[in-house]
Amino acid sequence: MQGNTACAEGALAAGCRFFGGYPITPSTEVAELMASRLPRKGGVFVQMEDEIASIASVIGASWTGMRSMTATSGPGFSLMMENLGFAVMTETPCVVVNVQRGGPSTGQPTMSAQGDMMQCRFGSHGDYSIIALSPASVQEMYELTARAFNLADQFRVPVFLMADEIIGHMRERIEIPDSMPIVERKPLIPGVLPFHPDPDLVPGFPTFGKGYGVHVTGLTHDERGYPCATSPSVHEELVTRLVEKVESARKRIADYVVTCPDAKVVFVSYGAPARSVEQLIHDRPSEKIGHLRLKMVWPFPEHALDEFPESQTFLVPEQNLGQIAREIQRHTDRSVVSLPKLGGNLHSPGELGQALEGHR
Amino acid sequence: MRHQVRFSGFGGQGIILSAVILGRAAVMYDGKYAVQTQVYGPEARGGASMSAVIIDDQPILFPKVTNPDLFVIMSQEGFEKYGTRADPHAVMLLDSTLVRSRPGCKFFEVPATREAKETLGRDIVANIIMLGATVRATGIVSENAMEKAILDSVPKGTESLNIKAMKRGFDLIEKGAEP
Numbered sequence: 185m186q187g188n189t190a191c192a193e194g195a196l197a198a199g200c201r202f203f204g205g206y207p208i209t210p211s212t213e214v215a216e217l218m219a220s221r222l223p224r225k226g227g228v229f230v231q232m233e234d235e236i237a238s239i240a241s242v243i244g245a246s247w248t249g250m251r252s253m254t255a256t257s258g259p260g261f262s263l264m265m266e267n268l269g270f271a272v273m274t275e276t277p278c279v280v281v282n283v284q285r286g287g288p289s290t291g292q293p294t295m296s297a298q299g300d301m302m303q304c305r306f307g308s309h310g311d312y313s314i315i316a317l318s319p320a321s322v323q324e325m326y327e328l329t330a331r332a333f334n335l336a337d338q339f340r341v342p343v344f345l346m347a348d349e350i351i352g353h354m355r356e357r358i359e360i361p362d363s364m365p366i367v368e369r370k371p372l373i374p375g376v377l378p379f380h381p382d383p384d385l386v387p388g389f390p391t392f393g394k395g396y397g398v399h400v401t402g403l404t405h406d407e408r409g410y411p412c413a414t415s416p417s418v419h420e421e422l423v424t425r426l427v428e429k430v431e432s433a434r435k436r437i438a439d440y441v442v443t444c445p446d447a448k449v450v451f452v453s454y455g456a457p458a459r460s461v462e463q464l465i466h467d468r469p470s471e472k473i474g475h476l477r478l479k480m481v482w483p484f485p486e487h488a489l490d491e492f493p494e495s496q497t498f499l500v501p502e503q504n505l506g507q508i509a510r511e512i513q514r515h516t517d518r519s520v521v522s523l524p525k526l527g528g529n530l531h532s533p534g535e536l537g538q539a540l541e542g543h544r
Numbered sequence: 545m546r547h548q549v550r551f552s553g554f555g556g557q558g559i560i561l562s563a564v565i566l567g568r569a570a571v572m573y574d575g576k577y578a579v580q581t582q583v584y585g586p587e588a589r590g591g592a593s594m595s596a597v598i599i600d601d602q603p604i605l606f607p608k609v610t611n612p613d614l615f616v617i618m619s620q621e622g623f624e625k626y627g628t629r630a631d632p633h634a635v636m637l638l639d640s641t642l643v644r645s646r647p648g649c650k651f652f653e654v655p656a657t658r659e660a661k662e663t664l665g666r667d668i669v670a671n672i673i674m675l676g677a678t679v680r681a682t683g684i685v686s687e688n689a690m691e692k693a694i695l696d697s698v699p700k701g702t703e704s705l706n707i708k709a710m711k712r713g714f715d716l717i718e719k720g721a722e723p
Contacts, residue, residue, distance in 0.1 A: 463606035
């Protein structure tokens, strides 16, 4: 099965019933499959006029209680940034798949990249936090897409599946589980104000058409949902909560794989380059080569670096100029070496082997 | 046993589909592992197209083909881009209707595009002739698996045409496509 197909299948298994999107290489297969499958499942597929409208439709559909998603790549992702901030501010659960290609601008439509890792974290204005997952196989395109819906509903945030062209277009074996665990959206308890948070900092969800008329605004709002845009304290409290509801769960939701925790040199990877690291480790069975493979990149699991107490150097292969390498640097006093790769090719295991020799 | 296979040609010939069918035959009907990848340009048709398959008894980690032991080449540009650097121990199948050059490694000349047009009446099945020839020449997957994978992958109503094309590929190897 193809990675993009697995993504759509994972979304359907997770109960996604709305897709609003605009086709773009290398993500189009996700939309194609959703267009053919959703109507037969009682869902809705809409090809919107552009990506600004696509994410707007996804936000609207989510407020009707549907699990909703879109899929895009760099240029479309840039167009979505404004409304993604709106989704953050209005606490709208949604899943955005970005099958990354070479940028900036239209760049390399058919070639792989990981250049949008910082954009998904900080691309819209203001302070906020989101969740971003990064699949390294067709199997994970399925599983992490399904998990993205659970996280979106649990935290009421946009959740990004930050795939890349290699994983999205690759075909390989996949085992489809009989069912995926589904974490339902917490309903609003009658009598509670619609933006009053529970102890987990997430308010219950008042679904449109289920007895609620809720004011949903991108303006700073009070717990009723009414605009309250000049109160410093309301704004500070709201934005702090929007950040904290995700950041306080950092350890609880972290998703990573540790290989050889007593290694001195440790690769940190996510997405397609993880496959190169795994090949290198497989090819050198007698050597101690550490590997921290991140399946969730944001919120960044800084505690995972402590899983390698002997580590002296972190080597970070990415299909960008070192976006996550700098994030790692922020959290450790060990040496962090960025191994950037642009142009669309994957780091070869041989190249990683040379980097390893150079930093022993 | 690992095989790395590279297909190349131009957009519209079914270069990517050929790799998908070969990978599908290996995984679904021969019980192996396979990973299929590709490189293509933004053009829908006419641009250079390359696809690749790794077939192995073990799970495949690094997904890209680095040193193919089997080439299936369907255009002169595809040969120049990928075929000229073929390992001397590799095996190459050439669509001799479209590829003028010949490699240093062992090769089979398969006039697939001419046969598709003249014998089967549809040049669109040239890639399936190449797949049939590839399987008969190398045994990389079983012929039964290839037939099933082709039937899974082609549009309804074209099944018998495509199976004829595959069998034509078998015959072209029997007739001594090897120089």
